[in-house]
Amino acid sequence: MSTVESSSSAVQQPPSSTLPLLGDNQHSALASTSSSTASASSSSSGGGVVGVPLDTQNSGEPPAKKQLLDPNAASSSSPGGGGGLSSAAAASGTHEKLAYRISTALCCAVCLDLPKTAMYQCQMGHLMCAACFTHLLADGRLRDQIATCPNCRVEISKSTASRNLAVEKAASELPSECQFCNKEFPYKSLERHEQHECQERPTKCKYHRIGCQWRGPFHETTEHERNCLHPQKSGYEVMAALEAHDVMIKEEKKMFNTLIDLLSYEKIIFNDLQMKPYRTDEYVHKLFYETARFSAFNQQWVVKARINNSQRDPHQSNERTITYQLILKTKTSTPMSIHFFALKGPFSDMKVSTQIYKHDFTETSTESDYYVLPLPDGTGGTGSSECNRMLANKGINFRLLMFLLNK
Numbered sequence: 375m376s377t378v379e380s381s382s383s384a385v386q387q388p389p390s391s392t393l394p395l396l397g398d399n400q401h402s403a404l405a406s407t408s409s410s411t412a413s414a415s416s417s418s419s420g421g422g423v424v425g426v427p428l429d430t431q432n433s434g435e436p437p438a439k440k441q442l443l444d445p446n447a448a449s450s451s452s453p454g455g456g457g458g459l460s461s462a463a464a465a466s467g468t469h470e471k472l473a474y475r476i477s478t479a480l481c482c483a484v485c486l487d488l489p490k491t492a493m494y495q496c497q498m499g500h501l502m503c504a505a506c507f508t509h510l511l512a513d514g515r516l517r518d519q520i521a522t523c524p525n526c527r528v529e530i531s532k533s534t535a536s537r538n539l540a541v542e543k544a545a546s547e548l549p550s551e552c553q554f555c556n557k558e559f560p561y562k563s564l565e566r567h568e569q570h571e572c573q574e575r576p577t578k579c580k581y582h583r584i585g586c587q588w589r590g591p592f593h594e595t596t597e598h599e600r601n602c603l604h605p606q607k608s609g610y611e612v613m614a615a616l617e618a619h620d621v622m623i624k625e626e627k628k629m630f631n632t633l634i635d636l637l638s639y640e641k642i643i644f645n646d647l648q649m650k651p652y653r654t655d656e657y658v659h660k661l662f663y664e665t666a667r668f669s670a671f672n673q674q675w676v677v678k679a680r681i682n683n684s685q686r687d688p689h690q691s692n693e694r695t696i697t698y699q700l701i702l703k704t705k706t707s708t709p710m711s712i713h714f715f716a717l718k719g720p721f722s723d724m725k726v727s728t729q730i731y732k733h734d735f736t737e738t739s740t741e742s743d744y745y746v747l748p749l750p751d752g753t754g755g756t757g758s759s760e761c762n763r764m765l766a767n768k769g770i771n772f773r774l775l776m777f778l779l780n781k
């Protein structure tokens with residue numbers, strides 16, 4: 375377990391790494407490499423895929439049938455615009471012009487997002503967020519080319535690029551809007567406010583375990599609980615609620631047991647990925663997300679995601695879900711039984727819970743089904759608010775864990 379923990383906290387670590395568990399020194403050495411040697415190891419640790427030509431979305435021709443969305447156009451265009459694509463920055467009023475101008479100056483030069491994690495800069499001072507930086511390094515490694523700054527083409531590596539703590543600190547002071555009360559707080563204290571302090575934050579009745587369905591803003595909770603009828607119900611009446619609760623706990627236990635089993639597999643790989651928004655070429659454009667190609671188990675893969683399973687008008691619905699699928703891009707002659715799941719990873723603030731999926735990849739079956747990306751209950755109880763928060767970002771960062779069963 376300790377190798378897993380140490381690797382997850384190391385921002386210095388290359389984005390796509392084989393994760394041999396216990397007994398393999400290579401990975402622990404990798405996780406503890408200092409920044410001066412990391413570039414050397416990152417160019418050789420790509421899992422045997424050096425030299426494979428790739429058509430990633432960042433360069434070369436874009437895959438047919440889609441176009442990369444201009445993030446600015448996405449928030450202003452309306453008819454097919456997916457409704458929730460407005461960013462906090464765009465919504466800022468006139469009195470926040472300074473904050474807006476500062477955030478424009480501090481944003482990542484690649485994805486134009488304001489960093490919520492580490493911020494790097496090239497030797498000429500161009501800023502790149504941690505997710506974009508590792509993405510560029512991975513792209514370079516996969517193409518067997520030196521990674522360069524998209525702005526000035528100077529070479530970038532773990533040893534030539536540096537963190538920019540001033541930008542990170544300044545960004546964490548910029549105002550962000552609370553999603554419940556719409557007041558502004560410095561980004562660094564927003565999470566505490568939304569979870570513990572906001573009077574408007576959605577709250578459950580304390581008797582929800584015995585079946586009370588009430589949900590409401592925090593400031594109405596005391597009043598509701600004083601009048602709640604559930605404490606007066608008989609044991610017989612609350613049994614159904616308790617049983618439903620037990621089923622949930624059982625499911626959770628099963629998931630954790632599966633996870634422990636998977637962790638003893640011989641072949642485990644994780645990749646830190648970024649999905650970018652695209653639109654289909656159809657008459658009614660549909661929004662979807664896709665990662666660049668990445669390598670795992672000597673094959674090339676892609677993750678695709680869509681909103682509300684590409685229903686016709688997702689912006690007309692309040693409920694929002696993200697589903698994703700894993701696609702095998704290279705030919706395999708031997709069937710591969712893959713368990714996989716997405717988790718938050720080091721460059722993301724997505725609140726995703728764990729749900730493990732499985733697909734048997736064969737020559738003829740190269741795409742898994744679309745599976746739910748389980749986001750936590752929002753106000754609507756379906757993960758919609760967290761989903762909207764993800765859609766407002768210019769990319770979705772996550773870590774994909776994959777387990778290959780040896781037959």
Ligand SMILES: [Zn+2]
Binds near residue numbers: 505
């Ligand atoms: Zn970025």
Ligand SMILES: [Zn+2]
Binds near residue numbers: 497498500524526527
């Ligand atoms: Zn540069």
Ligand SMILES: [Zn+2]
Binds near residue numbers: 573
């Ligand atoms: Zn609030």
Ligand SMILES: [Zn+2]
Binds near residue numbers: 586
């Ligand atoms: Zn109640």
